Amino acid sequence: MPTQEQIRASLEAVPVPGTMRSLVKMNLVKQITITDHKVDISLASAALADNAQQWLRERIQDAVKKIGIETVSVNFAGGTPKEINRVKNVIAIMSGKGGVGKSLVAGLSAIALRRHGFEVGILDADITGPSIPKMFGINTGVSGSDTGILPVSSKTGIELMSINLLLPGEEEAVIWRGPLIGRAITQFWEDVLWGNLDYLIVDLPPGTADAPLTVLQTLPVKGIIIVFTPQDLTAMIVKKAVNMARQMAKPILGVVENMSYLYVPEIDKKIEIFGKSRGEEMAHAAGAPLLGQLPIDPALARLCDEGNIENYSSETVAKLGESILKSAKLLSAKT
DSSP states (O other), X not given: OOOHHHXXXXXXXXXXXXXXXXTTTTTOEEEEEEETTEEEEEEEOTTOOHHHHHHHHHHHHHHHHTTTOSEEEEEEEOOOHHHHOEEEEEEEEEOSSSSSXXXXXXXXXXXXXXXXXXXXXXXXXXXXXXOHHHHTTOOSOOEEETTEEEOEEOTTSOEEEOGGGTSSSTTOOOOOOHHHHHHHHHHHHHTBOOOEEEEEEEEOOSSSSHHHHHHHHHSOEEEEEEEEOSXXXXXXXXXHHHHHHHHTTOOEEEEEEOSOOEEXXXXXXEEOTTSSOOHHXXXXXXXXXXXXXXXXXXXXXXXXXXXXXXXOOOHHHHHHHHHHHHHHHHHHHHO
């Protein structure tokens, strides 16, 4: 007779409709009961429409029967995403102003962590200026039910949620006041079925107003990464973000300098287009490590425009992922 562990392993092969992740990774398996040659499986129904439940019931029965179970009963119980979600680390990507590449850093951070084998999601909290779906080539709408919303999976299995996935078209403007924006962000955290995640990257809108405040007050943010560019205005902008993080008692994991330089291979030279790097200076101001210095890379810009950011590979991105993991581990050790 197969054990519970064997049955649970068979459920790893059953994906949740609309995602690339299994029932187990989405934390929907509530209970497995074995009696004689019968197995009763209880699942949470959060965010699953009736047709999705029926599809899962059939796939589960097929998967479990393959390991020697004659009778398989599948039942769906209640449950909300807020009750089911198990997110270990929430990391917010922040900047004091717009146009510094915060969404780019959020995307590359998620990709780097995913390449290390972690389960990763991105919550796009930039409600009025969302760009995450475009970079990942996602143009399909979300699915779900009256009990929750299912995130959309990227090509490599990163879970994504953005306001653009709920709009009729990606160019549709979101003309909302602060309270509505705050409520949308809260719903993305509480009503989206993230399941089991090692890291949830939150792409904050620029500044220190309502939306970043909502995220830092509502979500269990474990650490903040501050993004900047090497212009003279940098010091003031970074310090604003640092002061907000400190006032909200949120640790700063590190800082990332974007558009740090342009590498010209023909002459094997790095050109600092926006001025001399201020990475170490800003790391000192933040009291946190310099996690990375991202170059201006036309190949990366092209991949983002094409929706293929996950195809980008460079030593810089690999080091970024390693630096984030190192900082997160150090923070965990302190807390």
